[in-house]
Amino acid sequence: MFLAWRDMLFARTRFLLMGLVLALMSILIVIISGLTAGLVNDGVSGLKAMGEEGAEVIAFEDGTQTDSAFTRSIVPVTAAADLAAADGIDDSTPMGLSIVNARNQDGTPVDLTLIGVDPDSFIAPEGMPALAERTPGEPTPTAREIILSSHLADEGIEVGDIITLDRLETELEVTAFADGQRTFGHVDMGYVPLDIWQEAHAGARAGEPAPDHAYEEASVIVGAGTPAEGVSVDGLDVRTLEESFQSSPGYGPEMMTLSMIEWFLYIITALVTGAFFLVWTIQRSGDIAIMRAMGATRGFLLRDSLGQAVVILALSIAVGVALAVGLGLWLESSPMPYVTEFGRIFAGAGMLFVSGLIGALVAVFRVTRTDPLTALGENR
Amino acid sequence: MTALTLDNVSISYGDGDTRVHALNEVSLQVNPGEFVGVVGPSGSGKSTLLAVAGALTRPESGSVRIAGEEITGFSEAELARIRREHIGFVFQSSGNLPSALKARDQLEFAARITGRQGRRSTAELLDAVGMTHRAGHRPASLSGGERQRIGIACALVGDPQLLLVDEPTAALDRQRAQEIVGLLARECHDYGVAGVMVTHDLAVLDHCDRVLDMVDGRLG
Numbered sequence: 001m002f003l004a005w006r007d008m009l010f011a012r013t014r015f016l017l018m019g020l021v022l023a024l025m026s027i028l029i030v031i032i033s034g035l036t037a038g039l040v041n042d043g044v045s046g047l048k049a050m051g052e053e054g055a056e057v058i059a060f061e062d063g064t065q066t067d068s069a070f071t072r073s074i075v076p077v078t079a080a081a082d083l084a085a086a087d088g089i090d091d092s093t094p095m096g097l098s099i100v101n102a103r104n105q106d107g108t109p110v111d112l113t114l115i116g117v118d119p120d121s122f123i124a125p126e127g128m129p130a131l132a133e134r135t136p137g138e139p140t141p142t143a144r145e146i147i148l149s150s151h152l153a154d155e156g157i158e159v160g161d162i163i164t165l166d167r168l169e170t171e172l173e174v175t176a177f178a179d180g181q182r183t184f185g186h187v188d189m190g191y192v193p194l195d196i197w198q199e200a201h202a203g204a205r206a207g208e209p210a211p212d213h214a215y216e217e218a219s220v221i222v223g224a225g226t227p228a229e230g231v232s233v234d235g236l237d238v239r240t241l242e243e244s245f246q247s248s249p250g251y252g253p254e255m256m257t258l259s260m261i262e263w264f265l266y267i268i269t270a271l272v273t274g275a276f277f278l279v280w281t282i283q284r285s286g287d288i289a290i291m292r293a294m295g296a297t298r299g300f301l302l303r304d305s306l307g308q309a310v311v312i313l314a315l316s317i318a319v320g321v322a323l324a325v326g327l328g329l330w331l332e333s334s335p336m337p338y339v340t341e342f343g344r345i346f347a348g349a350g351m352l353f354v355s356g357l358i359g360a361l362v363a364v365f366r367v368t369r370t371d372p373l374t375a376l377g378e379n380r
Numbered sequence: 381m382t383a384l385t386l387d388n389v390s391i392s393y394g395d396g397d398t399r400v401h402a403l404n405e406v407s408l409q410v411n412p413g414e415f416v417g418v419v420g421p422s423g424s425g426k427s428t429l430l431a432v433a434g435a436l437t438r439p440e441s442g443s444v445r446i447a448g449e450e451i452t453g454f455s456e457a458e459l460a461r462i463r464r465e466h467i468g469f470v471f472q473s474s475g476n477l478p479s480a481l482k483a484r485d486q487l488e489f490a491a492r493i494t495g496r497q498g499r500r501s502t503a504e505l506l507d508a509v510g511m512t513h514r515a516g517h518r519p520a521s522l523s524g525g526e527r528q529r530i531g532i533a534c535a536l537v538g539d540p541q542l543l544l545v546d547e548p549t550a551a552l553d554r555q556r557a558q559e560i561v562g563l564l565a566r567e568c569h570d571y572g573v574a575g576v577m578v579t580h581d582l583a584v585l586d587h588c589d590r591v592l593d594m595v596d597g598r599l600g
Contacts, residue, residue, distance in 0.1 A: 295462070373436050375471055
């Protein structure tokens, strides 16, 4: 590293430019990773929260397509017992999911992912009203209450507000907020008792009952426990919670786009670093020939040249990441779906470092092939 | 013991009708403390002679002994070790010293490459080549003669037994050339180094103990 340090100080403009490019690359990687984490949250944080409550599998109607399966699937409520009987499933409960437009008493529009749950089940938030016995031909007497994603509290909705579903005019009173962000397909979730959801899903207007069969249906069955590998139940398409993320609207394509951008950045970093060190190595091939003639070992030359790459990569990435984390904290307070996840950031920075080093390694390797004979005569 | 012994060494380039004998059964012995000049026209094989004597290339036939070690069957890595331990090179244009290094760093860097610091310290070597006052300057602010002096000091850092000099005066005026070659001869004599200098500057040959003519790959 004796020559490497002095070279970097001497040719500082060149190395600064290179470092600037690498720092910008790392800023981009950090921002992309924050955006990815933010979009994941926006897309499936509600499902993740269910996972924390014990949900392991989601059973859809057999034959539902992966894309937007939650809103297409219809399963009988009784299928919960079928799933519970499967290997390794400890508990199961029906769940309804539909995306609705609504407004509060001031007329402020609110988009909601309406989640219908059994108030006694493991996925229900605290404080839901109990399901009341329904007289056939009458609407359910269950209290019309809703528990919202806490994110909506930031938007000005308060406990005691009345949420009115568009078209149906069903009025739901906000009684509480569930902890943490709970969104599905970028839309905030609202928990209602299952029979309220069933009426809304069937399109029953306020005060009117839904057809009888509607009270026997849910969207999916959610299962808890440690399911056996490839568990299957007749009439149901059982997927793990992770697999069901793909059924959140836009989730798959969003992740694909972002990870493609990330991989492009890694490849570009490898090429840019490689190109820089290739030119740099060619520029000093005269020096290298002389060092070889003096008997410098391959190890000595590689250490010197790669040491330079390690220093410039580590410094620039560190500076870039530090700047980007600061920028990210500001972005988090903006409406952009952005979340700082240090694990993700360090993984990205590490990958950037490795791809840069691979590029430099390929370029620098030619120092070991320089012919020391060219140090003699006027060949230079 | 001789510092350098070439025995019937031959090297040729190309093949068939275009085969050129760069060295044709050359034999040469150089003793410690002896400064030998080799002159000859361009293409006579002078550079190839330096390459073989400097363990940069292996002979096709014949034997080369450097500081008592027969190098004929050596691997690349072993040749590099021979160069580090026994040989000092003074290159034609020592302008190709790494441009980022100040004069005193040039010497330290040479010591790092060869992995050894000889009897004399960096300061003593700078003094020996008369460059103490320029120790803090980079090659770009040194004259051709000054760069050549730094190059000589670098070659001497590890106390080599053999000093190989490639056209040291090519870029110098007459007086500087005399000074540089005088310095080389003095170092060889005072420190028991075997020196071989390839040149076509006939004016500097007075400093040599022995002068050999090279024509068409043969040494006379």
